[in-house]
Amino acid sequence: MAGTGRAGWRKGDPGLYLTGHPINQYLKEIERYVGGVRLKDMHPTDRGKVITAAGLVIAARVMVTKRGNRIGICTLDDRSGRLEVMLFTDALDKYQQLLEKDRILIVSGQVSFDDFSGGLKMTAREVMDIDEAREKYARGLAISLTDRQIDDQLLNRLRQSLEPHRSGTIPVHLYYQRADARARLRFGATWRVSPSDRLLNDLRGLIGSEQVELEFD
Numbered sequence: 001m002a003g004t005g006r007a008g009w010r011k012g013d014p015g016l017y018l019t020g021h022p023i024n025q026y027l028k029e030i031e032r033y034v035g036g037v038r039l040k041d042m043h044p045t046d047r048g049k050v051i052t053a054a055g056l057v058i059a060a061r062v063m064v065t066k067r068g069n070r071i072g073i074c075t076l077d078d079r080s081g082r083l084e085v086m087l088f089t090d091a092l093d094k095y096q097q098l099l100e101k102d103r104i105l106i107v108s109g110q111v112s113f114d115d116f117s118g119g120l121k122m123t124a125r126e127v128m129d130i131d132e133a134r135e136k137y138a139r140g141l142a143i144s145l146t147d148r149q150i151d152d153q154l155l156n157r158l159r160q161s162l163e164p165h166r167s168g169t170i171p172v173h174l175y176y177q178r179a180d181a182r183a184r185l186r187f188g189a190t191w192r193v194s195p196s197d198r199l200l201n202d203l204r205g206l207i208g209s210e211q212v213e214l215e216f217d
Contacts, residue, residue: 021079023056026104026130030054030078032216033106033133040081042120045111050125053083054106060099062092074099076107084114084121095127104130134195135169140215141195143203144175154207161202162187168194173215 023030034052045051055076062072072087072095085107087095098105109124128136143158162172172187193199195214203212 021056022102023078023104027078029214030104030106030130030133033137038080039076039078039083042081042083042111042122044113044120047110049110050108051111051122052106052108053085053111053122054078054104055083057099057101057103057105058082060101062096062099072096072099074105076105082119083111084117084119085109085124085127086121087124087127091124091127095124098127098129106130106133131194131196134214137216138170138195138214139217140171140173141193142173142175142213142215143207144177144211145207147176147178149207150176157206158203161199161206162191162193165193165196165199166191168192170195170214 034054037051037053039053039055042051042053053076055078057074058077060072060074062070064070069089070092072092074085074087076083076085085105087099106128107122107124108126109122111120111122113119114121145154170193171189172191172193174185174187176183176185200212200214
């Protein structure tokens with residue numbers, strides 16, 4: 001659902017989506033979090049080396065071993081491939097609430113061969129949903145307006161869209177474009193926002209999808 005780090009779409013047959021793969025709208029963004037590495041490019045990591053992966057949770061469960069230990073298991077899909085992610089005791093205690101089907105997750109850990117499945121698996125150390133990743137990695141929310149667009153009515157609607165999301169850490173930058181110049185106006189510290197899907201979608205619906213984007217280093 002919007003604003004919860006989960007994607008919304010209609011699903012048909014298993015593995016098929018009636019409106020295209022739901023991760024499509026996030027691919028450009030999550031490349032920032034994983035260094036451009038897709039799941040099809042995953043390979044076993046050297047001892048002690050941690051790698052980051054991202055994808056849509058298509059399955060999640062918690063199992064209990066014969067010794068009574070709990071293990072969280074989820075499968076990520078980024079359209080290029082799939083990866084099984086395992087969370088053992090400490091990680092599961094910390095991140096179990098994120099193991100929900102249809103959620104976009106960014107996970108860091110070590111990758112190894114899975115003798116049982118013949119594929120790869122990741123032992124997770126850190127798990128974030130996409131809202132948390134934005135708060136951690138984004139350096140600004142850029143809103144670009146042209147001199148033809150900007151007027152008091154639009155600015156009021158822009159303020160109304162931002163208002164409910166002012167509890168975050170991401171600064172808002174307004175770019176004003178004219179034929180002969182481009183200026184950046186930075187909103188005050190009290191206008192730092194949480195860049196949820198709901199906010200981004202509201203802004204894109206208001207002024208255009210190409211005129212709202214997250215800024216990264």
